[in-house]
Amino acid sequence: VxxxxxxxxxxxxxxxxxxxxxxxxxxxxxxxxxxxxxxxxxxxxxxxxxxxxxxxxxxxxxxxxxxxxxxxxxxxxxxxxxxxxxxxxxxxxxxxxxxxxxxxxxxxxxxxxxxxxxxxxxxxxxxxxxxxxxxKDINGLMEHMKKHGELLRPKFAAVTDTLEKELTGLEIGSWVKPKGGYFISFDALPGCAKSIVAKCKALGVTLTGAGATYPYGKDPLDSNIRIAPTFPSTEEMKDAARVFVLCVKLASVEKLLEG
Ligand SMILES: Cc1ncc(COP(=O)(O)O)c(C=O)c1O
Missing domain, CATH: 3.40.640.10 (Type I PLP-dependent aspartate aminotransferase-like (Major domain))
Structure with a gap:
């Protein structure tokens, strides 16, 4: 910069x-x-x-x-x-x-x-x-944000716990565990993001389109997926996270076999 x-x-x-x-x-x-x-x-x-x-x-x-x-x-x-x-x-x-x-x-x-x-x-x-x-004032605002935090914490945990449990050590993806905000950013193996999003969709889990956060929606590596855990219920999020890691594994195996 x-x-x-x-x-x-x-x-x-x-x-x-x-x-x-x-x-x-x-x-x-x-x-x-x-x-x-x-x-x-x-x-x-x-x-x-x-x-x-x-x-x-x-x-x-x-x-x-x-x-x-x-x-x-x-x-x-x-x-x-x-x-x-x-x-x-x-x-x-x-x-x-x-x-x-x-x-x-x-x-x-x-x-x-x-x-x-x-x-x-x-x-x-x-x-x-x-x-x-x-x-009322900044204290009222902070109290309100605590309630948002309480609603969101288990939903974020549903994603990050599943990623940690299922993908740690496999070297097919990396992610940041955020302390706030609304998203978890996941980087798959290059060339896998679109395939993961399509596989999830076929199983009923709709993700934000692969590359959505890049200019013109074009991720040059086709690797980034932005996960937004705020909307579904915690139970739905747990199921969706299991579908997600399964699709990450499938897409990665396909990619590795291609190479
Ligand atoms: C980084 C960022 N800036 C701005 C906005 C939009 O803010 P507003 O609805 O006030 O335009 C969003 C999403 O709502 C956002 O994620």
Missing amino acids: EQYVNNDPAVKGIWCVPKYSNPTGISYSDETVKRFAALKPAAEDFMIYWDNAYCVHHLYEDDRDEILNILDECKKAGNPDMVFIFASTSKISFPGSGVSVVASSLNNVSWILKLMGVQTIGHDKINQLRHVRFF
């Missing part, structure tokens, strides 16, 4: 999901945040779009990721106007009909307010009030 941003004026921005990233579930280290903040872009109008969509979406109460505040770090590094931070209650209250947030320097916020003045007549203030009354 540093090499491209600092040398190529055609690079105008980067979109980041810094915490419990979609799709990998990882969070940026302090060093990574500081290096983003200290970029010396070749383009004068380069911007970082810091999509902190999973900022309070922890799975565990005692084992959480926290990241540095990019705005503070940008100020320290002499780049106070280089970042827009986004968040929303899409995965807190209602997807697509909650409240969204943008944070930035005073300069940038005044610029956005000018644009918004002609973009929208007014916000949905009733919905904003609904959110304030329901959550």
Whole structure:
């Protein structure tokens, strides 16, 4: 990133999901945040779009990721106007009909307010009030997120426990065990992702399409599958995870025999 941003004026921005990233579930280290903040872009109008969509979406109460505040770090590094931070209650209250947030320097916020003045007549203030009354303050929000965590923990465990039990040591797949967010990212042997997704579908388990998280949906290695355990019940998720590992094994054997 540093090499491209600092040398190529055609690079105008980067979109980041810094915490419990979609799709990998990882969070940026302090060093990574500081290096983003200290970029010396070749383009004068380069911007970082810091999509902190999973900022309070922890799975565990005692084992959480926290990241540095990019705005503070940008100020320290002499780049106070280089970042827009986004968040929303899409995965807190209602997807697509909650409240969204943008944070930035005073300069940038005044610029956005000018644009918004002609973009929208007014916000949905009733919905904003609904959110304030329901959550009350940051403590109310964190209590609410604990309940989400309780619902999601067993569903994530259904996937990661099955992956660990069935695939550890076989060298036919790797995955990250996230501490928050909404996804588990699985890397199969190269050339196997589409086949695994098709095999699961034939057995009644619908996964997000292979390669969905890549630009234009094209995974050059055909290896990545993003597992979203949030929607099914825990029991369904346990069955689906068993189907998934079976299909990973089948697709891998087929691939290895081909070679
Ligand atoms: C990383 C990321 N950013 C943004 C969004 C969407 O947020 P909103 O519904 O507020 O546009 C999602 C998914 O809902 C997401 O996973």
